[in-house]
Amino acid sequence: MIVSAHQPYFCPYPGFFFKPMHSDVFVLLDSVQFPRGGTWITRNRFKNDQGAFWMSIPVWKKGKGLQRIDEVEICHEGSWKKKHLKSLYCAYADAPYLEQHLPLFERVFSDAYDKIADMNRDIISYAMDSLGIRTQVIRLSETKAGGAGTGLLVNLCRTLEADGFLTFRSAWKYLDEGLFRRAGIETLAIEPPEIVYPQLWSDFVPNLSVFDLLFTCGPKSREILQRGRHKVRCADSVAH
Template identity: 35%
Template sequence: MIVSINQPAYLPWLGYFDRIAKSDLHIVLDHVQFEKNSMVPRNKIRTPQGWTWLTVPVLTKGRSSEATIQDIGVNNQASWGKKHWKALQANYARAPHFAPHKSFFEDVFQETWEQLFPLLERTNGYLMDAFNISTPLVRSSELRPKERKSELVLELCKKVEATTYISGPFGREYLNLPAFEAAEIEVVFHDYPHPEYNQVFDGFEPYMSAIDLLFNYGPDSRGVLDSSCESLTPCCGV
């Protein structure tokens, strides 16, 4: 059982989906503390000038510092949905495959989202379908873990009977690799080489939201997503 674990993110980049595609099961880390400056509520889209942020405003003032991702509310006083929809129209209307996905995103941005996590579930689920990724998902909150940091990752892996764990590259800095070895769980690191492809504007900007690829390549997006060379690096000694 090859398992990956990641916090959900708003319209994530390609590496997020590549890691899921390489997994037999993906655990959505929804029970951990929300970090305001993380990629959970925001991501980048392409513009003629380069790129810009799309950020979902969240309700943090007066909230507990221990508020989790699954509990974070959305600040709908900012009319963010209308702004995001206008940004997509302004920058992707001429993209070759914007039209087939237009109605979905228009509906998403017209809906009132009281909490952030359901929005992430809806949009990321749509992108997984568009990229033909069928990896099953489970929320970490459903597994009721008790540990933190490296011990949390190991606990979650054990709960789903993982034999291989796909870690992000920063796992090299904090994972207790001997503990994984003792549990007979192989650790591999996901170093995703970003593919270069034609974007709607001249030049290439990497690390955009995955919608950038989708709007430009449509049904051929999965081929581009998979086109980079091998991205999994075995961990020495495990």
Template identity: 25%
Template sequence: MVSSALLLTAYAPPASYVAQCLRFPRVVIEQWENYQKGSFRNRCHIASSHGVLRLSIPLWQGKHQRMPIREVRIDHRERWAKNHLETLVTAYGSAPFFEEYYDLFEPVYLKRPAFLFDLNLELLQAIAKALRIPCAIELSREYERIPMAECADLRQAISPKERNMHPGLLGWNPIAYPQVFEEKHGFLPDLSIFDMLFCLGPESILNLNEGLTDIR
């Protein structure tokens, strides 16, 4: 029986990623992989007045292609954290639950973690706390090309390159909810979980649960 999911590290991950923490009692974050560009490892998508906006974390000495993920450093010279926080204020300042949840995440940014993996993990833990998710979040003990049968390998299932999700694999479909720029752009599915939290607040977990099609 499949009882856990194996995921890559992700920056302020999309709702489909966080939904796996409700689908499975245990989620394992891969810490022995190598960094690859074009992923959610150092980027997230939020809503803006112009539509979907990508926020990217600059990395020290370029893209770190094929470097061990735990060794990838954040380049704080670009003041990216200040820019991302200001962008969140601009995009979601009018959202009904913005202030309540922004105060949970801002300290993580202000700590200026040196490593990308550490930042992502701290944000994920803060997100789980905000949603009151009982799922156990653990780190992989070693790299396994093919994980054990009881672990669902979702490392390549959630990617900005494939915005059309595969419900059969992820066991989740996005359920529409009121968004800040919905009148202008319509519903924008599977954005960073920040979007759902700022717009729905405590009801976010109900929305995520409603979208589940396969609970383990």
């Protein structure tokens, strides 16, 4: 069984989904420390007639100190939810599949969620379902795996009785491959290609939210992602 893991990003870019596409279990790392400064957990990019624009979810940080991702609360003050919905309407009014996915955002931009991790989990699960990815999704907080860094990932694989761990090739340098090897766990790497597809407005902008793809390409989105399917062993990827 192959396991992959990633922090629960907000409306992730298409390449994010190569991990669950190539693994049997996909773990959302929701009980690790919430990053300081800007983070993809609370924002991502969409596109309008002016180019790429940011959509951010305000969260409570002041006076909270260090928080785990699953502890971070959404700030419901202000009119940002109405503004975000209006931004999507205006930017994607001509997108053929906007209406199909709007109910998700109407729920997201309501008071349905208190925690950013809960909201992002549902968004990611929805996107996976829309892309035809049936991989099991669990949260780190639902397991008994502990530790930090590579040790945490090794313990996670042991807890789930996995014999393989999949990561992005660009993240390989941050892992201690020896820990995996001594635990009898094979390490695999994948390098997501640039996903190119028809977009609204002017020139193509790479790595927008996956919903830019879903709004414009609908059921063809999975086929577009599958064009770049490729998996290699980490040892081979480093050698090259």
